[in-house]
Amino acid sequence: MVKDRRSPRPRLTDVAERAGVSMKTVSNVVGGYAPVSDRTREKVLAAIAETGYRPNLSARNLARGRSGTILLAVPRLELPYFASLAGHIVTAAATRGWTVLLHQTDGTAEGERAVLEEEPSQRLDGMIVSTQHLRAVEVHRTDAVPLVLLGDLEPHGAIAHVGIDNWAAGRAAAVHLAGVGCRRVAMIGAGIGTTRRDRTAGVAAGLREAGLPVLPELLRPIAANTGEEGERVVTEMLAELRAAGAPPPDGVFAVTDWVAMGALRALHRSGLAVPADVAVIGFDDIPYATSSLPTLSTIAADRACIADHAVALLEEQQGSAMDSPARTAQRFAPFALVPRESTARP
Amino acid sequence: MVKDRRSPRPRLTDVAERAGVSMKTVSNVVGGYAPVSDRTREKVLAAIAETGYRPNLSARNLARGRSGTILLAVPRLELPYFASLAGHIVTAAATRGWTVLLHQTDGTAEGERAVLEEEPSQRLDGMIVSTQHLRAVEVHRTDAVPLVLLGDLEPHGAIAHVGIDNWAAGRAAAVHLAGVGCRRVAMIGAGIGTTRRDRTAGVAAGLREAGLPVLPELLRPIAANTGEEGERVVTEMLAELRAAGAPPPDGVFAVTDWVAMGALRALHRSGLAVPADVAVIGFDDIPYATSSLPTLSTIAADRACIADHAVALLEEQQGSAMDSPARTAQRFAPFALVPRESTARP
DNA sequence: CTGAAAGCGCTTACAG
DNA sequence: CTGAAAGCGCTTACAG
Numbered sequence: 001m002v003k004d005r006r007s008p009r010p011r012l013t014d015v016a017e018r019a020g021v022s023m024k025t026v027s028n029v030v031g032g033y034a035p036v037s038d039r040t041r042e043k044v045l046a047a048i049a050e051t052g053y054r055p056n057l058s059a060r061n062l063a064r065g066r067s068g069t070i071l072l073a074v075p076r077l078e079l080p081y082f083a084s085l086a087g088h089i090v091t092a093a094a095t096r097g098w099t100v101l102l103h104q105t106d107g108t109a110e111g112e113r114a115v116l117e118e119e120p121s122q123r124l125d126g127m128i129v130s131t132q133h134l135r136a137v138e139v140h141r142t143d144a145v146p147l148v149l150l151g152d153l154e155p156h157g158a159i160a161h162v163g164i165d166n167w168a169a170g171r172a173a174a175v176h177l178a179g180v181g182c183r184r185v186a187m188i189g190a191g192i193g194t195t196r197r198d199r200t201a202g203v204a205a206g207l208r209e210a211g212l213p214v215l216p217e218l219l220r221p222i223a224a225n226t227g228e229e230g231e232r233v234v235t236e237m238l239a240e241l242r243a244a245g246a247p248p249p250d251g252v253f254a255v256t257d258w259v260a261m262g263a264l265r266a267l268h269r270s271g272l273a274v275p276a277d278v279a280v281i282g283f284d285d286i287p288y289a290t291s292s293l294p295t296l297s298t299i300a301a302d303r304a305c306i307a308d309h310a311v312a313l314l315e316e317q318q319g320s321a322m323d324s325p326a327r328t329a330q331r332f333a334p335f336a337l338v339p340r341e342s343t344a345r346p
Numbered sequence: 347m348v349k350d351r352r353s354p355r356p357r358l359t360d361v362a363e364r365a366g367v368s369m370k371t372v373s374n375v376v377g378g379y380a381p382v383s384d385r386t387r388e389k390v391l392a393a394i395a396e397t398g399y400r401p402n403l404s405a406r407n408l409a410r411g412r413s414g415t416i417l418l419a420v421p422r423l424e425l426p427y428f429a430s431l432a433g434h435i436v437t438a439a440a441t442r443g444w445t446v447l448l449h450q451t452d453g454t455a456e457g458e459r460a461v462l463e464e465e466p467s468q469r470l471d472g473m474i475v476s477t478q479h480l481r482a483v484e485v486h487r488t489d490a491v492p493l494v495l496l497g498d499l500e501p502h503g504a505i506a507h508v509g510i511d512n513w514a515a516g517r518a519a520a521v522h523l524a525g526v527g528c529r530r531v532a533m534i535g536a537g538i539g540t541t542r543r544d545r546t547a548g549v550a551a552g553l554r555e556a557g558l559p560v561l562p563e564l565l566r567p568i569a570a571n572t573g574e575e576g577e578r579v580v581t582e583m584l585a586e587l588r589a590a591g592a593p594p595p596d597g598v599f600a601v602t603d604w605v606a607m608g609a610l611r612a613l614h615r616s617g618l619a620v621p622a623d624v625a626v627i628g629f630d631d632i633p634y635a636t637s638s639l640p641t642l643s644t645i646a647a648d649r650a651c652i653a654d655h656a657v658a659l660l661e662e663q664q665g666s667a668m669d670s671p672a673r674t675a676q677r678f679a680p681f682a683l684v685p686r687e688s689t690a691r692p
Numbered sequence: 693c694t695g696a697a698a699g700c701g702c703t704t705a706c707a708g
Numbered sequence: 709c710t711g712a713a714a715g716c717g718c719t720t721a722c723a724g
Contacts, residue, residue: 380693
């Protein structure tokens, strides 16, 4: 199809003229705003095809009084879990005519606070914010912009929130470790002990359920969920246990696959074999979980489902009163435990 | 600051009224379109601060005849290299008032072709497309939408392109491997042997320069740049060499860190120690390169620089004729070789 | 350096 | 189910 570069883009008027109907009717067909007779619809669709018309979203948004963009804040896009989530959110948002403005909080409490409290540089139809540090009770709504929180939050009912049931996922991981024979399970990760219903709390519950102890010396909070930190803390833990004459753990739960990769390094350097001596399970199912040595057992959240829920909740909040149920809804997405080499025992 | 939720958002008119000037003047201050006297500017800025005014981008874009959005196509957002690049591009685009529409090609030739040839669903001020399969000569411009290609392209001068000098980077990797004593270097990766100035061609040149042979049996193209493929192909190569009574390589160049991680697995399973028996170097410097066993030496591209160049080229192409130099400019960003454990020898 | 006014391309009461 | 017209909030010649 050859196009004349100098001819201006076709507008709604051009389509209307060609189809012999009013702009309003074309608008109704394109936007699905009101029912149109089949005959008219066909004429309009033909005219759209002939002219190659595509709507001008700026004009549409201006007329409808919305910005057409939502903001998505994640710790770092470089982390595959969040990148993947972002991809799904972009897709879900596009379905509703939204463009996603990406924002990175750098995974710090200040970064999270900033995006929630500072004035955005442009108008937004809504915000999806993935928090790691900020507790939901600390989030104060500064205005009426629709907001959905993602992540590991305590259910408190004041702000819309979507995530997986981290507690249940942690519990499943613990049951899996117990099932492959672990008796001394260590937990490594940021946020350990801070919330009541998070993944590490679930692990503890799962261990108790399996009749295993939750040993304080094996609970290791870390400063950041990175591989380096995971390696450092596990190395430290092994040294302390050795010094105390205590045996090493025979199972490790890491809050994140990246942390688990660091744990793998630390265990290897201490001469412990995975999974023979120590079984290791991570969380997130990043692409690299299948390329580590050994491959990593992990918990995989249904990220597409999380994305759909989040964007849907934003849509339900559009124009709704501050006390609408969509403002405070809590939605859960499913997860799956993916067993791989790091917990494979005969 | 308490805000009345029911009061409508302040507009340019409101600011103008408050400052006692015309809309045009406020517009000039906000957009920097024309010089304004210091005294007037101050009055306007004060009024903006008092009203909490923020521009409506839909209205601005409509008036200026642009869409305010550019499209960025990457193979998969889950790959940290591209996620990081996307983050930088979002930042660079925001500086120029652009919102980035994210698109994933899935890393396939069809996906790349589709985004370049199909009609976008909305109007775009430009496109940045990261290609892996499509050769630049195959890219046919279907319309006047500004376009910048990213990736490993042959310089041909017909379409704007930004990337690092992959050939030089490959050469640097080869020189590094030679420097740590490698004599039999294998190359693993998709696209091997397809282009003349790409990273693997650079590796070959670097090896020759160091007086080392480029051994055909050590050149291994793979179907996709993934860890699984890297592991499969290296395993296969080692088996073939063994069967032929040939020694294994003592150095491996992988086109991607992820492929290198797969190579690490294959080497380990074949009983070869890294770096003692085989030195391994990857490409991209993904965050996990510091968490693999051993940590991965790699080539790090200056992604912020790539992003800046790409967005700047798009801006230069705005409204310019099809024969403007920005339509065909080639720009290079710097890179660095990052030595880690996988090539560390005493 | 500043003003008054037209226009960007849509949507949406309102009237039929 | 369809039309004619106002309006969304900006920018930009044009005139001063």
